[in-house]
Amino acid sequence: MNIYLDLFLSFAKVGVLTFGGGYAMLPILQREVAENKKWATEEELMDYYAIGQCTPGVIAVNTATFIGRKVKGLAGSILSTLGVVFPSLVIIIAIAAFVNNFADSPIVQNAFAGIRACVCVLILNAVVKLWKKAIVDKPTLLIFAIVFILSVFTNLSPVVYVILAAVAGIILKSLEAKK
Amino acid sequence: MIYLRLFFEFFKTGLFAVGGGMATIPFLYDLSDKTGWFTYDKLADMIAVSESTPGPIGVNMATFVGFTTAGIPGAICATLGLITPSVIIILIIARFLANFNDNKYVKSAFYTIRPASTALIAAAGVLVLKISLLNVDTFQQGGGILSLFDFKAIILAVIVYVLTNFVKPLKKLHPVVFIALSAVAGIVFKFAGA
Structure with missing residues (x-):
């Protein structure tokens, strides 16, 4: 099969099977990319995934770009990335059309009122998981507290916090190094 | 455009x-x-x-x-x-x-980006909490302190929290299971009052 088509289809498969976010993706990538296609070793995959987690953007997309580039350069990275998002586009558009059409039905309204209560908890669980990796000492706890309070009570764009946090980190660490 | x-x-x-x-x-x-x-x-x-x-x-x-x-x-x-x-x-x-x-x-x-990003997600969680577990509108219209809380939704959230964090065989279940069950609970107990 044409390698570009192969990349697109393999990552479309990963996209379909990634159910519930990037964290669910790793075992599927291991099987498809490392074992079946041998496009990358397990170690490379772990590295890509780790970098994908701490760089901006969607983890699944970041990882797909990495592997696509390794296999077939720029065109490979673009096709892998398009592959990974393609199933989402199709599935979500179908569901969105349905949900938006039936938004006024009592059943849909009641269902979503229940679902929203559940979403609260899922977000809380995600925060707890991230907390363990992100809040490691006093300065990081302080950053968390400041950003949390400011963003609950003001309407500043999240972009501002991310940039300021990056600057604060660089300053903090260079001060530490000087001591 | x-x-x-x-x-x-x-x-x-x-x-x-x-x-x-x-x-x-x-x-x-x-x-x-x-x-x-x-x-x-x-x-x-x-x-x-x-x-x-x-x-x-x-x-x-x-x-x-x-x-x-x-x-x-x-x-x-x-x-x-x-x-x-x-x-x-x-x-x-x-x-x-x-x-x-x-x-x-x-x-x-x-x-430092990692704790900032975690804080931003937590703050977004507060917004979801406000619309899903509280009735800010009825409270502000003078409904009294009890009208602020959406008890059906709060009970469901507590149940989901316990199931996803403390019940061993359920912890590993995919979130979609809990979302589906919450939808059913919402329909059966008429969460939106609709």
């Missing part, structure tokens, strides 16, 4: 949302504030659908918001906007991979 605007807004989200799909949520609340394209309620529904369908959550949400705002072309523009910065950043990093993880400045920046 709405398509360009969608592309640009999601480009920004893709560039600054660090830590996976959930990290895009604060940006979407910001977008709702700025544009009025969708309400907070609608956004919470979109998060639920994105969590319970195949595909990365961030991509699902971009598609959903894009589609709700401007149809199929909107869905495509929002999704392409979201992934473009990733592709560019990763291609740059891949060239210098050997040094990226060890780079002093990269390490220092992410040391």
Whole structure:
């Protein structure tokens, strides 16, 4: 099969099977990319995934770009990335059309009122998981507290916090190094 | 032009949302504030659908918001906007991979970006909590302190919390299971009062 088509289809498969976010993706990538296609070793995959987690953007997309580039350069990275998002586009558009059409039905309204209560908890669980990796000492706890309070009570764009946090980190660490 | 605007807004989200799909949520609340394209309620529904369908959550949400705002072309523009910065950043990093993880400045920046990003997601969680577990409107219309709490929803949230954190065989279950059960509970107990 044409390698570009192969990349697109393999990552479309990963996209379909990634159910519930990037964290669910790793075992599927291991099987498809490392074992079946041998496009990358397990170690490379772990590295890509780790970098994908701490760089901006969607983890699944970041990882797909990495592997696509390794296999077939720029065109490979673009096709892998398009592959990974393609199933989402199709599935979500179908569901969105349905949900938006039936938004006024009592059943849909009641269902979503229940679902929203559940979403609260899922977000809380995600925060707890991230907390363990992100809040490691006093300065990081302080950053968390400041950003949390400011963003609950003001309407500043999240972009501002991310940039300021990056600057604060660089300053903090260079001060530490000087001591 | 709405398509360009969608592309640009999601480009920004893709560039600054660090830590996976959930990290895009604060940006979407910001977008709702700025544009009025969708309400907070609608956004919470979109998060639920994105969590319970195949595909990365961030991509699902971009598609959903894009589609709700401007149809199929909107869905495509929002999704392409979201992934473009990733592709560019990763291609740059891949060239210098050997040094990226060890780079002093990269390490220092992410040391503080991670807690900031976690805080942003937590703050977005507070917004979801406000619309799903509290009746701020009826309270402000003078309904008394008890009318502030949506007890049905709070009980359900506590049950889901306990099941997803403390009940061993259930902890590993996929979130879609809990979302589906919550939908059923919502219909049976008429959560929206509809």
